[in-house]
Amino acid sequence: MAIRHLMSPLDFSVEETERLLDLANDIELHRDTYSNICEGKRIATLFYEPSTRTRLSFEAAMMNLGGKVLGFHSEDSSSATKGESVADTIRIVSCYADIAAMRHPKEGAPLVASLKSSIPVINAGDGGHQHPTQTLTDMLTIRSLKGRLDNLTIGLCGDLKFGRTVHSLIESLSRYPGISFVLISPEELRVPSYVRNGMKSKKIPFSEVEKLDAETMADLDILYMTRVQKERFFNEADYVRMKDFYILDREKMALAPKDMCVLHPLPRVNEISVEVDDDPRACYFKQAQYGVYARMALILTLMGIEVSK
Numbered sequence: 001m002a003i004r005h006l007m008s009p010l011d012f013s014v015e016e017t018e019r020l021l022d023l024a025n026d027i028e029l030h031r032d033t034y035s036n037i038c039e040g041k042r043i044a045t046l047f048y049e050p051s052t053r054t055r056l057s058f059e060a061a062m063m064n065l066g067g068k069v070l071g072f073h074s075e076d077s078s079s080a081t082k083g084e085s086v087a088d089t090i091r092i093v094s095c096y097a098d099i100a101a102m103r104h105p106k107e108g109a110p111l112v113a114s115l116k117s118s119i120p121v122i123n124a125g126d127g128g129h130q131h132p133t134q135t136l137t138d139m140l141t142i143r144s145l146k147g148r149l150d151n152l153t154i155g156l157c158g159d160l161k162f163g164r165t166v167h168s169l170i171e172s173l174s175r176y177p178g179i180s181f182v183l184i185s186p187e188e189l190r191v192p193s194y195v196r197n198g199m200k201s202k203k204i205p206f207s208e209v210e211k212l213d214a215e216t217m218a219d220l221d222i223l224y225m226t227r228v229q230k231e232r233f234f235n236e237a238d239y240v241r242m243k244d245f246y247i248l249d250r251e252k253m254a255l256a257p258k259d260m261c262v263l264h265p266l267p268r269v270n271e272i273s274v275e276v277d278d279d280p281r282a283c284y285f286k287q288a289q290y291g292v293y294a295r296m297a298l299i300l301t302l303m304g305i306e307v308s309k
């Protein structure tokens with residue numbers, strides 16, 4: 001059987017994505033059924049960039065399936081500091097683990113690794129490019145809370161230029177009918193042209209605005225907030241100027257639709273005030289929980305493991 005990797009959310013067809021999300025929902029309901037299914041299997045988490053949720057949720061996902069975990073959590077603690085390439089590292093890791101998740105500051109690094117790998121490689125975030133497992137998490141959250149992935153108006157707010165979760169989510173949701181986007185960002189942090197052109201070529205309705213106000217939020221089903229990606233800025237002054245451009249607080253939430261869900265891939269910095277956390281429309285902590293189910297379903301799918309019921 002050919003090895004399957006996950007580099008972009010579009011690597012799975014819409015049908016495959018739906019199947020994976022169904023599996024994630026089943027895992028959520030029947031945790032015990034899956035608790036030993038990966039016994040004897042190992043995941044390697046190869047993180048060249050900091051992470052809390054993504055790395056720990058991969059590790060929790062494999063442990064919940066009865067498997068084991070090995071890996072490193074920073075470039076400094078790996079042989080990358082001695083000059084080893086990701087291609088060599090993955091060849092070695094292929095001898096120690098059955099599946100690997102890699103996060104890297106360089107766009108395309110997990111893809112390079114996958115070409116030399118004899119185990120499935122998952123892109124756990126490559127620079128400002130893509131973050132497909134966050135997208136599976138986001139889609140699972142939206143589908144579970146709203147009951148559908150079509151006919152939705154989605155507002156994406158903040159750093160749409162460097163925010164890789166935004167790029168992956170737009171590409172994925174663009175495959176569903178009746179989707180439209182409201183892109184809310186400062187001029188300097190608008191989506192990259194390849195993302196904009198992708199929406200145009202698929203004739204997806206979208207608007208680009210700067211203000212997060214009542215008019216912008218009026219028709220939103222989802223408001224997806226993001227932090228300004230400090231680590232991808234070339235100069236500190238630009239970051240400082242833009243970091244508090246948006247702050248979603250109680251006053252702003254009073255202007256938003258009553259059934260709008262607020263999502264955020266996290267970590268948040270200042271862009272959502274903590275006073276919003278108690279609002280029933282604040283769904284970002286639930287979203288982090290869905291991330292574990294999505295990654296459990298992904299591990300099983302890529303490893304071709306099926307539960308016998």
Ligand code: NCD
Pocket residue numbers: 053054125131134164165226227265266267
């Ligand atoms: C995101 C990422 O790493 O791109 N975080 C995550 O994986 N949950 C978002 C971010 O860092 O802002």
